[in-house]
Amino acid sequence: MNDREIELSPYREIDKALLNVEREVKLTYYLEPLNEKQRKEEFLKSKQEPKFVYKEIAYDQKEVEDKLAREVPDKVPELATIYNNKKQELGLMHEMIKRRGDSDFIMQASSEIYGTPNEDVIDYAITLVRDIPPIDGPKNVPAEHVRKVMEEEVREYGLELAIDRVDELREILDKDGFEMLMDYLNARNRRYLDGFMEKVERTGNDRLKEAVYKFWIIGRGRKYLTTVYPAEKNITVCGRRKFAEGDAERLAVHEIGVHALRAANGYEQPLAIFAMGLDGYERTEEGLAVFFEEKTGHASKEVLRDYAGRVIAVSSLLQGMNFRQTFDRLKDYKFSDEQAWKLSLRAYRGGGFVKDHIYLAGLLDMREYEKNGGDFEILYVGKIGLHHIPLVKRLIEKGIVKKPKYRAMLT
Known part of the structure; x- marks a missing residue:
């Protein structure tokens, strides 16, 4: 040491x-x-x-x-x-x-x-x-398109997605945990990531919880607003709404370019508090996200x-x-x-x-x-x-x- x-x-x-x-x-x-x-x-x-x-x-x-x-x-x-x-x-x-x-x-x-x-x-x-x-x-852009654009943005930045780390997940997890996670990641629309995470919590499977917190997952959620959960490395896009033209690109800047990126850099620090957020950080966080929407x-x-x-x-x-x-x-x-x-x-x-x-x-x-x-x-x-x-x-x-x-x- x-x-x-x-x-x-x-x-x-x-x-x-x-x-x-x-x-x-x-x-x-x-x-x-x-x-x-x-x-x-x-x-x-x-x-x-x-x-x-x-x-x-x-x-x-x-x-x-x-x-x-x-x-x-x-x-x-x-x-x-x-x-x-x-x-x-x-x-x-x-x-x-x-x-x-x-x-x-x-x-x-x-x-x-x-x-x-x-x-x-x-x-x-x-x-x-x-x-x-x-x-x-008009709002005609489906949620799945927005989700895919954001997923590509995550890859562009070099952040680690669970769907791209299947071999590593297979090594980490037992058979039941791996199959449960793959069933979700391979689902056509990845519906209700928030519901899947609740299901993970109920299993009491600590190895599964540790694995899903290790990599980023972008799925559809029940919450109306697109949301980044830094402590879980989850990003949800509301599955029951349509989006306007340009929303996918705007949200990629806002959610990935600020919320996810600041969390990812926080996880690179020696202490996780820099990923979960210091006290009162959200005013700067949200202001930065809207500011970069303007700049781009x-x-x-x-x-x-x-x-x-x-x-x-x-x-x-x-x-x-x-x-x-x-x-x-x-x-x-x-x-x-x-x-x-x-x-x-x-x-x-x-x-x-x-x-x-x-x-x-x-x-x-x-x-x-x-x-x-x-x-x-x-x-x-x-x-x-x-x-x-x-x-x-x-x-x-x-x-x-x-x-x-x-x-x-x-x-």
Whole structure:
């Protein structure tokens, strides 16, 4: 064991513990209402405020709390700061899941994690919804096309896909585990990757779980939005929707060129926390993704208008408006019933989820960062925020954090 490994060894246990917590404490998953369809139908027919029901907590809460209670070594001050802050963030997320429906707590906790929109962000959002007319263009591109484009983008960057590592998987897995994984990977449309992962968890097969976390898998999912799950190396594309022309290329930039690439570089670091994400990294993450959409010529005015609507919904929530008042305000800005419902739901899920401003706020951050001559390479060492840069620079100087292996293609 060399000096660097000796220095980092005290952090291995807390690193592994927090990665396991990250895989269990899926905040947005647990904030998705089970009765959305029913409540939406009732809401659109009446003035009744929607009351939502949520999923039962499926993970072992005591086990999560025990892991979060572990002491963080102070041998490397910068790492101690990183792990203590991440513990606090995951602890808040766990409490939010336990206290869904407690509006005051959910709003306070989510504001602590994600911050709140300032006047510049709110004013920019209002300008966008006024300047960009409602767009409802044709959406004829099937989900499978989007999935395949993204899979090719992963290969282009040199990330490892499970479907390309069959021989290695055969060596790792027992017969039943290998057949189960191959049945999914060879399925024609790779439906419901999220459901497959739940099935993997239920098997209790640790070797299978370790194998599916080793390589990237891109499949279709039940969630409406395309999503990267860095802790699992999963990417899902909604299988029940069609996409607009250009969405596949835009999502390849956004999801692969930023979300997956920053995770992949994080896994190249000596500690996995750089792949799961440091505390408060998501504002920079989402801002960088939208910024690179612009830089590569793949930005969508329809999507930008949606991000602006998200800011307005969060701003309305923070002003004390109820669901109906926020919905009506969005309608005044020419959002359709469907759009106004989705935007309001995102802001009021769990009781009041203050997060959705980060996409537009992060974009403004990135424009300012570029204007001031910011170094974009350092943002690719892993999933870090702008506020982590001084700390990360010190870790690079100490030889603990490496420069990024994978870099975004901006052409």
